[in-house]
Amino acid sequence: MDCRGGGWEIMATHTIAVGNQKGGVAKTTTAVNLAAALALENKRVLLIDLDPQANATSGLGIEKVPGSSIYAALMDECTVEDLIRPTSIPGLELVPSELELAGVEVDIARSDQHLYRLAKALRGVHGSNVYDFIILDCPPSLGILTMNAMAAVKQLLVPMQCEYYALEGLTTLIEVVDQLRTSGVNPGLGFAGVLMTMYDSRTNLAEQVVSNVRDYLGECVFNVMIPRSVRVSEAPSFGEPVVTYAPGTAGAKAYKDLAFELMERCARGYHFEIAWDHGDEEDDMDSGEELSESETDVEQEHEEAPGRDSTSDGAEEKAAL
Ligand SMILES: Nc1ncnc2c1ncn2[C@@H]1O[C@H](COP(=O)(O)OP(=O)(O)OP(=O)(O)O)[C@@H](O)[C@H]1O
Numbered sequence: 001m002d003c004r005g006g007g008w009e010i011m012a013t014h015t016i017a018v019g020n021q022k023g024g025v026a027k028t029t030t031a032v033n034l035a036a037a038l039a040l041e042n043k044r045v046l047l048i049d050l051d052p053q054a055n056a057t058s059g060l061g062i063e064k065v066p067g068s069s070i071y072a073a074l075m076d077e078c079t080v081e082d083l084i085r086p087t088s089i090p091g092l093e094l095v096p097s098e099l100e101l102a103g104v105e106v107d108i109a110r111s112d113q114h115l116y117r118l119a120k121a122l123r124g125v126h127g128s129n130v131y132d133f134i135i136l137d138c139p140p141s142l143g144i145l146t147m148n149a150m151a152a153v154k155q156l157l158v159p160m161q162c163e164y165y166a167l168e169g170l171t172t173l174i175e176v177v178d179q180l181r182t183s184g185v186n187p188g189l190g191f192a193g194v195l196m197t198m199y200d201s202r203t204n205l206a207e208q209v210v211s212n213v214r215d216y217l218g219e220c221v222f223n224v225m226i227p228r229s230v231r232v233s234e235a236p237s238f239g240e241p242v243v244t245y246a247p248g249t250a251g252a253k254a255y256k257d258l259a260f261e262l263m264e265r266c267a268r269g270y271h272f273e274i275a276w277d278h279g280d281e282e283d284d285m286d287s288g289e290e291l292s293e294s295e296t297d298v299e300q301e302h303e304e305a306p307g308r309d310s311t312s313d314g315a316e317e318k319a320a321l
């Protein structure tokens with residue numbers, strides 16, 4: 001099914017948490033650019049910054065203001081609707097974050113129904129059918145905020161960096177999802193997909209990693225891969241996602257393609273369950289042999305130079321499927 005050119009509708013609000021307890025794998029970059037790309041396709045999108053680092057907030061050029069984060073809604077002091085604000089991208093709205101959100105870990109951990117706080121707070125927004133997509137940018141941990149996100153959404157989108165330790169931690173994540181499902185906290189939770197990020201097609205390593213991950217996870221892995229690109233990494237410093245900051249670049253095109261692939265999956269009702277039945281293979285992958293010298297050299301050789309016009313654009317074009 002080709003979903004370009006419209007002609008089909010998103011019938012319900014899709015709630016997607018962008019999560020991976022590993023740090024720096026492009027969760028925020030993906031949440032912001034996916035949300036923006038969907039909005040550019042005339043979808044109504046609410047992005048919720050659930051990370052006290054507030055990178056999604058600053059990446060959209062929005063000031064971090066104490067009292068503006070979802071903390072107050074989680075503490076029943078206001079509604080989520082009170083906290084929603086517009087962004088410079090039509091159709092994209094944001095619940096910002098701020099450092100105060102870090103307090104949630106302590107403040108709601110001991111309270112009743114602490115895993116359901118976000119699900120409960122989102123009921124009104126979800127029920128109003130105002131949005132086609134609600135996207136949550138999770139912090140790099142499996143703490144209270146991420147658990148609340150996973151209790152509140154239907155799907156988890158897992159960015160995975162194209163690096164040697166890509167699969168590290170995935171078993172834990174799958175186990176947590178399983179526990180949330182089987183314990184009845186969120187029986188309908190599934191995976192929207194795994195997204196390979198920071199792909200550099202000029203290295204053998206990236207190719208090997210992608211091939212390994214695809215072998216293990218099959219069709220759960222999105223066809224689209226996000227290429228490594230200076231444009232993607234510099235866009236937040238201009239307060240914009242790359243899809244508006246440098247729309248013609250391969251990184252931007254890849255995120256637009258991701259939006260299409262996700263919409264296509266949603267329209268088909270895709271819902272992946274990952275069963276990890278590969279024995280010690282994750283360990284093998286994590287602790288396998290050292291990188292060969294030539295692979296290390298290739299990686300260093302192609303290290304991106306900041307300020308270069310479009311970095312690995314050659315690679316980006318190859319990589320943006
Ligand atoms: N495709 C890409 N090409 C180059 N750099 C990238 C790309 N995607 C992300 N980055 C950079 O990698 C770093 C980590 O990205 P990001 O902040 O999105 O990861 P994260 O998983 O949200 O991190 P954290 O775990 O701290 O929340 C950032 O500096 C970002 O600009």
Ligand SMILES: [Mg+2]
Pocket residue numbers: 027028029051055138139
């Ligand atoms: Mg982040």
